[in-house]
Amino acid sequence: MEFKDIGEFGFIRRIQRGCLIRPEGVRLPIGDDAAAFIVPDGQVALVTTDLLVEGVHFLRNGTSPEDLGHKALAVNLSDIAAMGGTAREAFVSIAVPGDCALAYVEGIYRGMISLAGEFGVNILGGDTTGSRSDLIINVAVVGAVHEREMLRRGGARPGDCLFVTGAVGDSRAGLHLLRNRLPADSDAFMELLSAHHRPRPHLAEGRFLGKSGAVRAAIDISDGLSSDLVHVARASGLGVRIDAGRLPISENLKTFCRRFGFDAVDYALSGGEDYVLACTVDPTKAAAVAQAFMARFHHPLYHIGKMTSDGRMTVVQGGEVRPFPPAGWRHFSETEEL
Ligand SMILES: Nc1ncnc2c1ncn2[C@@H]1O[C@H](COP(=O)(O)OP(=O)(O)O)[C@@H](O)[C@H]1O
Ligand SMILES: Cc1ncc(C[n+]2csc(CCOP(=O)(O)OP(=O)(O)O)c2C)c(N)n1
Ligand SMILES: [Mg+2]
Structure with a gap:
């Protein structure tokens, strides 16, 4: 089976299995015009996004799809970690070139879902398009943190x-x-x-x-x-x-x-x-x-x-x-x- 057999929407139906890891607090998962979820009481939302581009961040023939999926999510979770937060929801956008097999892209989702499961992160949406030549994956993650526990880049003092x-x-x-x-x-x-x-x-x-x-x-x-x-x-x-x-x-x-x-x-x-x-x-x-x-x-x-x-x-x-x-x-x- 290939992308041309199932189309964009058939693909979305296939990958959405397993994307809802922690249903509490989720009002709308994959499937509507936007996702809806609750940010835990008393915490602020953290939002981060990072892009992975074939040839710049990875070599398609040098990485397994599971590893690529793992890394695409991991680099975003790392930004939430750097803020002192808990990661909660992820959004995955992917541009797939014609020579990239459906099985490869499904492998990317297996890698992502496996890591998402470890940290209780839902995949609540994204976007899927074709691409002329390179595989491109963008992940955005929403997290939460009590403001007093939030870590930033600034704020260091001499002697720290x-x-x-x-x-x-x-x-x-x-x-x-x-x-x-x-x-x-x-x-x-x-x-x-x-x-x-x-x-x-x-x-x-x-x-x-x-x-x-x-x-x-x-x-x-x-x-x-x-x-x-x-x-x-x-x-x-x-x-x-x-x-x-x-x-x-x-x-x-x-x-x-x-x-x-x-x-x-x-x-x-x-x-x-x-x-x-x-x-x-x-x-x-x-x-x-x-x-x-x-x-x-x-x-x-x-x-x-x-x-x-x-x-x-x-x-x-x-x-x-x-x-x-x-x-x-x-x-x-x-x-x-x-
Ligand atoms: N194209 C862009 N449009 C808007 N903001 C951006 C863009 N690229 C990076 N940023 C913002 O610039 C800051 C530094 O980005 P970056 O160096 O990529 O951080 P990180 O290493 O944490 O991913 C972040 O606040 C990020 O959201
Ligand atoms: C094929 C290939 N060439 C080079 C690299 C090395 N590399 C690519 S991007 C990067 C820095 C991190 O990526 P960036 O998009 O700058 O992440 P951010 O700082 O936004 O989190 C490094 C070390 C790689 N991973 N794969
Ligand atoms: Mg960045």
């Missing part, structure tokens, strides 16, 4: 401790393997590919940080640690100093860098698509927050540096202070290469 919730650099290493068609011939390389294809949105971690009352600013790492921290620094009118020796670099990334002669610190700083959270914490509460985080998540909240009043973006490595590397991913740059 800077933390990240997980390892950085693995996804870029996975992308390198993928782009160069290198064999994933070890568990380490399989895990790097998985970090690239199936990022875990840090929603529980974001809620924990929002509730702690000690986090002053937060962001999720999509373009790369160094460039995303510039957003926090600018929004707060501050500088950042990272201690390279404290960056959480996985054993898998170390193995990869040894094998191919890359610099693991560079991968960690300017990798991209890590989808961990970075946050700044009141220094008087930092030790307690880190300890509680460890007790809850069984791995450290990694202390990687601090916010400074000098407005400079610097890395300390081997006793030497140097400016940040020239950032991570940039759309519209000449090369768009990492």
Whole structure:
């Protein structure tokens, strides 16, 4: 069976099975001119959207449809996590080229619905069109948060401790393997590919940080640690100093860098698509927050540096202070290469 056999509406009927994960609070799911749902009492709505474009964000022949669906939703859930919120409703728009099989697109929905199920997120609508050549997927997610627990990019203060919730650099290493068609011939390389294809949105971690009352600013790492921290620094009118020796670099990334002669610190700083959270914490509460985080998540909240009043973006490595590397991913740059 193909798109031409069932048409746009037949396709929508097929994919809508399984999209309503948490019916409470939903007044109109897929099927009307708009969806209708309730935002929990006393909370504000969070809305975020991210676009995935073939050739820019993924290679159709380099990713399984389930992984692509997972990632399209995960990158949006990560933005809700960075706000300290709970993710609730998702909207999926997809432009499908003629050479993309119905089975592939149904696989994308399987991947999305599986992740949506894990986090209690409904898929409540979207849009379906044809496309001349590239597969394009846009997901929008609505979340909710108590305003006092909401995390933003601005609000950091000089002397705040800077933390990240997980390892950085693995996804870029996975992308390198993928782009160069290198064999994933070890568990380490399989895990790097998985970090690239199936990022875990840090929603529980974001809620924990929002509730702690000690986090002053937060962001999720999509373009790369160094460039995303510039957003926090600018929004707060501050500088950042990272201690390279404290960056959480996985054993898998170390193995990869040894094998191919890359610099693991560079991968960690300017990798991209890590989808961990970075946050700044009141220094008087930092030790307690880190300890509680460890007790809850069984791995450290990694202390990687601090916010400074000098407005400079610097890395300390081997006793030497140097400016940040020239950032991570940039759309519209000449090369768009990492
Ligand atoms: N085309 C657009 N139209 C309106 N707002 C946009 C557009 N692109 C990005 N934004 C907004 O700009 C801000 C930064 O976007 P972005 O760098 O993509 O953030 P993120 O890394 O969290 O996805 C967000 O508030 C986003 O909603
Ligand atoms: C084929 C391919 N080339 C390059 C990349 C790397 N890449 C593409 S977009 C991106 C940054 C994150 O995407 P963006 O759309 O900027 O996310 P946002 O910051 O809006 O969340 C990276 C590292 C990739 N994932 N796939
Ligand atoms: Mg974005």
